Amino acid sequence: MSTKEQRERIELLQGTLDLLILRTLRMGPAHGHAIAKAIEFNSDDVLQVEQGSLYPALHRLIKRRWISVEEGVSENNRRAKFYRLTAKGRRQLMVETSKWDKLAGGIARILRPAEQKGES
Amino acid sequence: MRRRKRMLEELDQDIRDHIERETQDNLARGMSPQEARYAALRKFGNVTRVKEETREVWSVIWLEQLLQDVRFGLRKLRKSPGLTAVAVLTLALGIGPNIAMFSIADAVVLRPLAVEDTARIVRVSNTKVSGAYDADASSSWPEYEAFRAASRSLSGIAASDRRGVLLRRGEEARLLLANVVSPNYFDVLRVKPVLGRVFGEGEFQAPDAPHLIVFSYDFWQREFNRDPRIVGTTVIANQLECMVIGILPRSYRGTESVLNPDVYVPLPTWYAMNSDDRKYYSARDFREFELFGKLQPGATPLQAQVELAGIQKRLSEQFPKTDSDRLITVKLDREQRGEQMGRFAALLFCITGLVLLIACANVTNLLLGRAEARRREVAMRLAIGASRSRLVRQLLTETLVLASISAIFAYLLANWVIHLLPSLMPPVGLPVGFDFRMDTRTVAFAAVISIVTVFIAGLAPAFSSIRTPISAATREQVIASGKSPGRLKNVLVVAEVAISAILLIASGLLIRTLIAVRGQDLGFDQARKMLIVTFDTSGDTAAQYQVFLHGLLERLPALPGVESVALAGRIPMWESGGGANKVVWIPGLQTSPGDDGVHVGYTVVSPGYFSTMGTRILRGRAIDGRDIQTSQLVAVINEDCARRLWPGQDPIGQHFRVGGSQGKDVEVVGIAQDGHYNEAVEDQRPYMFLPLSQESYGDALLLISTKVDPRSMAGSVRQELHFIDRNALVLATTTMDEHMQFALYENRLLVKLVTSVGVLGLILAAVGLYGVISYSVSRRTHEIGVRIALGAERSDILRLVLARGGGLALTGVGIGLAAAFGVSRVMTNLLFGVGPADPLTFIVVSAVLFFVALVACYIPARRATRVDPMVALRYE
Numbered sequence: 001m002s003t004k005e006q007r008e009r010i011e012l013l014q015g016t017l018d019l020l021i022l023r024t025l026r027m028g029p030a031h032g033h034a035i036a037k038a039i040e041f042n043s044d045d046v047l048q049v050e051q052g053s054l055y056p057a058l059h060r061l062i063k064r065r066w067i068s069v070e071e072g073v074s075e076n077n078r079r080a081k082f083y084r085l086t087a088k089g090r091r092q093l094m095v096e097t098s099k100w101d102k103l104a105g106g107i108a109r110i111l112r113p114a115e116q117k118g119e120s
Numbered sequence: 121m122r123r124r125k126r127m128l129e130e131l132d133q134d135i136r137d138h139i140e141r142e143t144q145d146n147l148a149r150g151m152s153p154q155e156a157r158y159a160a161l162r163k164f165g166n167v168t169r170v171k172e173e174t175r176e177v178w179s180v181i182w183l184e185q186l187l188q189d190v191r192f193g194l195r196k197l198r199k200s201p202g203l204t205a206v207a208v209l210t211l212a213l214g215i216g217p218n219i220a221m222f223s224i225a226d227a228v229v230l231r232p233l234a235v236e237d238t239a240r241i242v243r244v245s246n247t248k249v250s251g252a253y254d255a256d257a258s259s260s261w262p263e264y265e266a267f268r269a270a271s272r273s274l275s276g277i278a279a280s281d282r283r284g285v286l287l288r289r290g291e292e293a294r295l296l297l298a299n300v301v302s303p304n305y306f307d308v309l310r311v312k313p314v315l316g317r318v319f320g321e322g323e324f325q326a327p328d329a330p331h332l333i334v335f336s337y338d339f340w341q342r343e344f345n346r347d348p349r350i351v352g353t354t355v356i357a358n359q360l361e362c363m364v365i366g367i368l369p370r371s372y373r374g375t376e377s378v379l380n381p382d383v384y385v386p387l388p389t390w391y392a393m394n395s396d397d398r399k400y401y402s403a404r405d406f407r408e409f410e411l412f413g414k415l416q417p418g419a420t421p422l423q424a425q426v427e428l429a430g431i432q433k434r435l436s437e438q439f440p441k442t443d444s445d446r447l448i449t450v451k452l453d454r455e456q457r458g459e460q461m462g463r464f465a466a467l468l469f470c471i472t473g474l475v476l477l478i479a480c481a482n483v484t485n486l487l488l489g490r491a492e493a494r495r496r497e498v499a500m501r502l503a504i505g506a507s508r509s510r511l512v513r514q515l516l517t518e519t520l521v522l523a524s525i526s527a528i529f530a531y532l533l534a535n536w537v538i539h540l541l542p543s544l545m546p547p548v549g550l551p552v553g554f555d556f557r558m559d560t561r562t563v564a565f566a567a568v569i570s571i572v573t574v575f576i577a578g579l580a581p582a583f584s585s586i587r588t589p590i591s592a593a594t595r596e597q598v599i600a601s602g603k604s605p606g607r608l609k610n611v612l613v614v615a616e617v618a619i620s621a622i623l624l625i626a627s628g629l630l631i632r633t634l635i636a637v638r639g640q641d642l643g644f645d646q647a648r649k650m651l652i653v654t655f656d657t658s659g660d661t662a663a664q665y666q667v668f669l670h671g672l673l674e675r676l677p678a679l680p681g682v683e684s685v686a687l688a689g690r691i692p693m694w695e696s697g698g699g700a701n702k703v704v705w706i707p708g709l710q711t712s713p714g715d716d717g718v719h720v721g722y723t724v725v726s727p728g729y730f731s732t733m734g735t736r737i738l739r740g741r742a743i744d745g746r747d748i749q750t751s752q753l754v755a756v757i758n759e760d761c762a763r764r765l766w767p768g769q770d771p772i773g774q775h776f777r778v779g780g781s782q783g784k785d786v787e788v789v790g791i792a793q794d795g796h797y798n799e800a801v802e803d804q805r806p807y808m809f810l811p812l813s814q815e816s817y818g819d820a821l822l823l824i825s826t827k828v829d830p831r832s833m834a835g836s837v838r839q840e841l842h843f844i845d846r847n848a849l850v851l852a853t854t855t856m857d858e859h860m861q862f863a864l865y866e867n868r869l870l871v872k873l874v875t876s877v878g879v880l881g882l883i884l885a886a887v888g889l890y891g892v893i894s895y896s897v898s899r900r901t902h903e904i905g906v907r908i909a910l911g912a913e914r915s916d917i918l919r920l921v922l923a924r925g926g927g928l929a930l931t932g933v934g935i936g937l938a939a940a941f942g943v944s945r946v947m948t949n950l951l952f953g954v955g956p957a958d959p960l961t962f963i964v965v966s967a968v969l970f971f972v973a974l975v976a977c978y979i980p981a982r983r984a985t986r987v988d989p990m991v992a993l994r995y996e
Contacts, residue, residue, distance in 0.1 A: 033137070033141040051138065051142070052169070052170035055174050
């Protein structure tokens with residue numbers, strides 16, 4: 001496998017994870033562990049990523065200013081970092097979602113060509 | 121960047137918290153504490169890698185890659201130190217002259233006057249409409265006053281003239297270059313002094329205004345070692361007590377870029393020093409003042425020009441005799457500077473730019489040769505997935521590293537050249553010099569030119585190496601594909617060799633000229649140890665002066681270390697320029713129409729002159745103590761003069777008239793050997809020596825021939841002068857050696873310049889040859905391997921490679937010699953004692969060039985002989 005392909009696959013995974021984080025935060029600010037739990041729960045464990053890979057993704061989103069960080073107190077009264085969707089992140093989420101939908105649609109069409117033909 | 125640091129600092133804590141939470145969850149699910157922790161860690165994954173990846177998010181990729189490339193480049197360059205050294209040297213030699221040129225152009229043309237509102241400063245030039253070229257462009261004081269009174273478009277006009285001022289320093293005196301300026305000079309050209317203040321027009325309204333002067337920074341540094349206490353004290357300048365009120369900043373060097381005045385004297389103070397000048401300066405046709413104006417905001421130079429021309433026109437109607445036929449032009453100071461030096465600077469930039477291009481071409485050759493050798497490495501990297509653009513970036517970075525190192529050396533080289541320049545200037549005793557600065561502007565220029573260099577020299581090799589097919593990685597040797605771009609390179613190298621041949625031959629001929637000039641008999645002993653003193657006495661009358669001179673001749677020979685002492689009006693090649701003439705007449709003399717005799721150069725001398733100077737008396741006697749004011753007027757003439765006046769006769773005892781047919785009767789008492797009187801190289805001319813005691817001559821030079829180092833005598837000579845006259849001043853001392861250096865200044869400067877350019881050319885040619893040959897060797901490695909495998913001896917291979925290099929060198933030398941024949945004919949008037957086709961010069965230069973060429977080829981040739989045939993053939 002060439003480095004190029006590898007990089008593309010990583011990018012795909014990263015993109016997916018980013019999107020999942022943004023979608024999770026649409027419901028409101030959350031701390032790292034909560035985000036991981038939510039993603040696990042929402043994606044039916046389809047995307048079995050190690051929880052650790054959440055952190056590079058979070059930092060990537062902070063750097064792009066799609067999410068922000070603030071100090072807060074968690075449900076069990078412990079200090080924690082809360083991540084919050086920014087306005088820019090919200091816009092990005094809309095763009096990404098439509099992209100994602102297109103991609104998902106495309107995959108669906110390839111997988112079910114007959115149905116797709118029937119539709120058109 | 122700060123955000124990055126803060127984010128990463130808390131990462132550890134975040135991860136710990138996360139795992140802690142997961143552990144809590146697991147405990148809640150009923151796991152044992154240990155199990156819960158392990159499960160949490162498992163789920164989290166590799167903590168180190170997560171940290172690593174997070175850090176990467178914040179890193180600036182291109183910068184890190186650049187650093188990586190720079191490190192890689194440095195490693196590569198270290199691995200081939202020879203090539204690196206040659207490339208760095210070449211680029212430094214190419215970039216250095218450009219930096220030096222820039223700093224010269226900056227000092228002379230580009231850098232604006234260091235005054236307030238420099239963009240509004242204009243120069244008013246006042247020239248003759250018709251007739252002779254008038255370089256001065258100066259105005260008279262009455263014109264200045266008229267302009268000032270009537271101009272509306274200029275907010276102020278200042279005038280300045282350059283004069284000499286004698287500044288007393290204890291028992292010595294310094295001759296300073298003074299700017300005599302209108303009192304409003306600093307009101308117009310606003311300069312902020314580093315110390316004290318500058319004068320303004322308002323201070324000179326009262327008739328008993330104080331006498332004020334301002335020093336330049338350079339003079340303050342040179343003479344007072346930047347002692348701040350000098351400000352506020354009085355000094356004696358031209359016998360007048362003046363108050364030093366301020367020191368100008370270093371950046372203000374007067375209005376000319378070359379001459380930096382030592383002192384600024386307002387006109388009222390100047391009149392107090394030199395009352396006679398009031399008469400001269402107020403004359404309508406005494407045009408000595410340069411005028412500077414400051415435009416009113418919004419006014420244009422053209423408006424000012426029309427206005428001043430109108431004022432001038434009225435003056436010409438009023439004073440037609442003195443003020444007609446004048447042309448007034450007003451130009452921005454900035455533009456005027458550009459015009460003065462612009463073309464000259466552009467020409468020099470063309471030359472240094474060409475040098476840079478040649479250097480770049482050479483380095484391109486070197487890099488191409490190396491690119492060839494690295495094809496396999498590059499192919500391998502392409503094969504394992506490096507992108508081509510990334511590789512080009514990396515290869516260019518290598519060149520950038522090379523260029524940066526070169527730029528540092530180039531900067532040092534330029535700095536050295538710049539500091540050498542003052543020593544190349546004539547030692548005229550004036551504050552001549554440019555304000556060379558190696559500052560941020562030159563650093564920026566060096567950076568720009570290095571980046572340009574990277575693209576000129578680096579692009580071709582970089583693209584050449586990535587054109588390698590990936591399959592090449594599997595082969596041990598890559599046979600270069602495509603046509604060799606060799607033709608152009610060969611032409612380049614041949615041209616380089618030819619140009620350096622021409623330059624070296626020119627320099628050889630000039631060196632031979634210098635040797636011949638130095639070796640000729642100038643009519644005096646130029647190797648003599650001698651102190652030459654210019655002095656000033658307080659004696660006002662001619663009689664007092666004669667008494668003083670007598671005292672010198674009596675007392676000085678008694679000093680230990682002194683061999684003999686004499687006085688002379690001037691000595692040969694003295695800096696005061698061409699020697700004076702007198703018209704000499706004898707009955708029956710054939711003269712050219714309009715002349716009342718022949719012109720004979722002369723000097724006045726004291727007894728002892730001929731023995732002190734080492735000038736031989738061929739017949740008769742020298743000037744001696746018998747020749748006094750009241751005795752028969754006598755002269756010693758040179759051989760040429762004797763031949764002209766009395767061909768075939770004995771001149772001793774003959775009489776001639778000095779000053780034309782009605783002149784004074786003078787008897788010839790001796791004949792001195794011929795000599796050179798004005799220049800080191802000149803035709804024979806008639807000359808005579810008259811007794812100092814019989815002429816009313818102004819200043820004399822004191823000549824002291826010594827047994828010891830003449831410089832060591834300066835102190836005791838000064839003491840003797842003061843003993844004879846308490847107020848006597850030593851103005852300057854020099855030695856015969858220094859005097860001769862000055863006399864041969866032009867010859868030596870020419871030799872230095874041509875030789876250094878020639879040597880530069882030689883180095884570049886050698887590098888070019890080396891590059892071409894090593895490139896061809898690396899391309900032919902396979903072929904050479906085959907030859908060795910088929911039984912070629914190492915010596916055969918050596919010969920094969922050397923023959924190619926030698927062929928190029930021979931062609932270049934041949935063309936160069938042929939061209940040099942033509943060039944040296946053109947420079948015949950610069951040559952002396954050597955023919956333009958001097959065989960010795962041609963042979964030596966050819967030999968040197970050929971030897972250097974062989975050395976340049978030998979290095980790659982030896983590498984060729986070390987080609988291992990097994991390696992070259994294994995993968996066939």
